[in-house]
Amino acid sequence: PPPAIQAMGSKSQSKAIMEQAGVPTTPGYYGDETQEADYLLSRAQEIGFPILVKAVMGGGGKGMRIVWNESEFLSALQACQREALGSFGDDRVLLEKYLQNPRHVEVQVVADSHGNVVHLLERDCSLQRRHQKIIEEAPASDLDPHLREQFGEMGKRAAQAVGYVNAGTVEFLLEGNNFYFCEMNTRLQVEHPITELITGVDLVEWQLRIAAGEPLPIVDQSQIKSHGHAIEARIYAENPSRGFLPATGTVWHHEPPAVSNTGINEAGIRVDTGIQAGQEVGVYYDPMICKLIVHDENRDRALTKLVKALKSYQIAGVPTNIDFLIACAQHETFQKPGAINTGFLDDHLDEVLTASTLSGTSSS
Numbered sequence: 001p002p003p004a005i006q007a008m009g010s011k012s013q014s015k016a017i018m019e020q021a022g023v024p025t026t027p028g029y030y031g032d033e034t035q036e037a038d039y040l041l042s043r044a045q046e047i048g049f050p051i052l053v054k055a056v057m058g059g060g061g062k063g064m065r066i067v068w069n070e071s072e073f074l075s076a077l078q079a080c081q082r083e084a085l086g087s088f089g090d091d092r093v094l095l096e097k098y099l100q101n102p103r104h105v106e107v108q109v110v111a112d113s114h115g116n117v118v119h120l121l122e123r124d125c126s127l128q129r130r131h132q133k134i135i136e137e138a139p140a141s142d143l144d145p146h147l148r149e150q151f152g153e154m155g156k157r158a159a160q161a162v163g164y165v166n167a168g169t170v171e172f173l174l175e176g177n178n179f180y181f182c183e184m185n186t187r188l189q190v191e192h193p194i195t196e197l198i199t200g201v202d203l204v205e206w207q208l209r210i211a212a213g214e215p216l217p218i219v220d221q222s223q224i225k226s227h228g229h230a231i232e233a234r235i236y237a238e239n240p241s242r243g244f245l246p247a248t249g250t251v252w253h254h255e256p257p258a259v260s261n262t263g264i265n266e267a268g269i270r271v272d273t274g275i276q277a278g279q280e281v282g283v284y285y286d287p288m289i290c291k292l293i294v295h296d297e298n299r300d301r302a303l304t305k306l307v308k309a310l311k312s313y314q315i316a317g318v319p320t321n322i323d324f325l326i327a328c329a330q331h332e333t334f335q336k337p338g339a340i341n342t343g344f345l346d347d348h349l350d351e352v353l354t355a356s357t358l359s360g361t362s363s364s
Helices: 002-009 011-021 037-047 070-088 145-161 192-199 203-211 299-312 322-330 344-359
Strands: 051-055 064-067 093-097 103-111 117-129 132-138 166-175 178-185 229-236 253-255 269-273 288-296 314-316
Touching: 002 011, 002 178, 011 093, 011 145, 011 178, 037 070, 037 093, 051 070, 064 070, 070 093, 103 145, 103 203, 117 145, 117 192, 117 344, 132 192, 132 322, 145 166, 145 178, 166 203, 192 203, 192 229, 192 269, 192 288, 229 299, 229 322, 288 299, 299 322, 322 344
Parallel strands: none
Antiparallel strands: 051 064, 051 093, 103 117, 103 166, 117 132, 132 229, 166 178, 229 288, 253 314, 269 288
């Protein structure tokens, strides 16, 4: 419903709603009193550095700055406000305690117009660059069963708090055994296929049924089970060795590893893409050109399958991040269950780039 989209579209309003609903949120100031710079600085001092300055209406990593100490605050605030105004037409910001090494865990929720709400487990989206996800997996690995259950229940509570109907995602930051509400995406997300593959649920079909006024096909939470492990890698037309500069050009050869572009093949590989040989990759859209998704009986087998599928992916005409994705997936830290956090590439970018340059398996 429009009110749910509006409520969750505002990071400040959504945090206030979550607090009232008993969903844990990070310490912060949500911009509801004033936006005066001196006042914001005083609130930042109360919260304690480092903090995150975020556009109230932001998304996609835009209008966001990490501030490590007081001396950086005013310049970061002004930069964030300018970017927020240019990107969203609204320069209001909020302040949050910056969690330095969290995991990014999100819960897929689905609700119908009959009052039924279920969650379809969680996804770990911690491998990020500049707040944009690169590789996602489901379920989150090495997660305490009690904590996993809490994630699901808090996701459902968040959806109920705004009267949500249809598919949506509730995002949390996990640090140690504590997790905090980050935001809710009132739509189906890029990484939804990994949830489909571990649950056997066609989320698009469910969306259409709910929109038609039908009840959820499954209303008993205990009936939703996790089967195996799924991983998704986002393939971009970009040049990692040149600062991940988005690339343009004509794709003159494109042969993904899957048999079909419209489903998972017998080998447990799925490719979602709109790219075909002869098409132009232009400047007017996001440079993501494909999603490569794999599924297997456990995480180790899924990782092996992902690397093999990426190495067999053929695309020519534009540079891609395929070698970079392979290097990420093969990194010893990523190979360990639950070891990855959102600061992974801050710590390991140089070695991942070096490894991707040495491998040189994909065409460009």
